Amino acid sequence: MTEPSVAVVILNWNGQALLEKFLPGVIESQYNNLQLIVGDNASTDNSVEFVKTNYPQIRLIINDHNYGFAEGYRKILEQVEADYYILLNSDVEVPPNWIQPVIDLMQSDPTIAVAQPKIKWQKKKTEFEYAGAAGGFLDLHGYPFCRGRLFDTVESDHGQYNDTVEIFWASGAALFIKSKQWKEVGGLDPDFFAHMEEIDLCWRLKNLGYKIIYCPDAEVYHVGGGTLDANNPYKTYLNFRNNLIILQKNLPLSDAYFRIFIRMSIDFIAWLHFLLQGKTDFAFAVNKAHFHFLKTLTANAKKRTSKQISFQKHTGQYPSSIVYDYFIRKIRFFSQLKRN
Known part of the structure; x- marks a missing residue:
């Protein structure tokens, strides 16, 4: 049986240094029916020439303006045909076999629209990474948090989140989505520009009855803060x-x-x-x-x-206040939360 087609799409803006560091690993990705795309958001550095010169096998799609993360991806993906899109940040290091386990999981259930791998910190690969970790959740008041990260407390990976589970949202750092569902809901909302647009996307899909899944059998390593620093x-x-x-x-x-x-x-x-x-x-x-x-x-x-x-009523919603639990009750780990 033919494997579904997959497009890995990296949105770039003035990120030549990141492309130099992490594109070699993406090139080594082990998946047969794969296309690699760099979508450029009107960079003013030498990113485009760098890709053209060093990676002619990578397709370049160039926007005429810096549209931000959400609209930038929408415009790029309008020009991409594949069964699956993988939205991959330019500051993510990937091992060779990071695609197949997630695609196999998503293929097993037609109601799965979105998935993410385990996301760990590129600078210290024993720890989860802030933006995604082992899958995203929302609390009673809509505050997002992750398995493996509550506010500024980030856990080390001891295999405690090696279970495949339904989550509320998947991180945009390495987001797998079926193209059919992307088109069904119109992709990311361009008015967000950046930050939380993936939560909105996942929530819209959940409202339509689709599942968002965390796949622990694949992991990637995210630098984080590549676009906007936390102190900005x-x-x-x-x-x-x-x-x-x-x-x-x-x-x-x-x-x-x-x-x-x-x-x-x-x-x-x-x-x-x-x-x-x-x-x-x-x-x-x-x-x-x-x-x-x-x-x-x-x-x-x-x-x-x-x-x-x-x-x-959605899986992945936490019925209490994560703000209260963290700052008042001093809960620091996801495993300490009472979710039932």
Whole structure:
């Protein structure tokens, strides 16, 4: 039986150094029906010439503008035909056999739309990586977290998450998705620009009855922070803004606005914390995020569909507050959470 076709698509913006470091490993990927693509977001460095010169076997698709992560991928994937897309960050190191186990798992169940491998830290490969780890979850108020990472506490990998499980969201650092489902929901929302767009994508798919799966039989190694540093106020703005948008877009109306009110109240505590620490740029970023969210309420309301399902009914939703459990109860490990 013919293996499904797979396209590994790396979105690049001024990332020549990362391409030099990690493309050689991607080239060695062991999968028969595979195409490798670098999509460039109008880089101003020598990225495009580097790929052309050193990797003529890689297909280059060049955007005319830096559209960010979400819209950048949408424009690139409009030009790619394959059964599966793999959205791979340019700062991810891959071993040779990282594709087959995930594809085999997804092929085993037609309701699986998205999957991710185990994601570990490239600089210390015994530890999970912040952006994805062993699969993403959402708490009662819509805060994302991972198996293997609660806020700033990142676990070492001792095989504690070597089970195949359904999760709420898969990391965009190494996201496997069936092209049919990508097209069904229209891909990533371009208005997110970057951060949490993969959570929105997975949530829309879950509302349609699809599964998001974590595959421990494949692992990759992510540098992290390759685009925006964690100490960048713009990243804070995007995270606070986009988190509110995913609640509005994907929750039933009877649930959405109550939870948004609670979230904005919790955000006020974060704003106050930033202010007391003298981090005025970060406090302003929270203000800006809330202003933008309120300004675009009507536009985002138009993106809602008839398939909003309370996320307590979805696998991968944590029924308590991860903020309370981490900062007040001092829980540091996913295994300590009471999920039933």
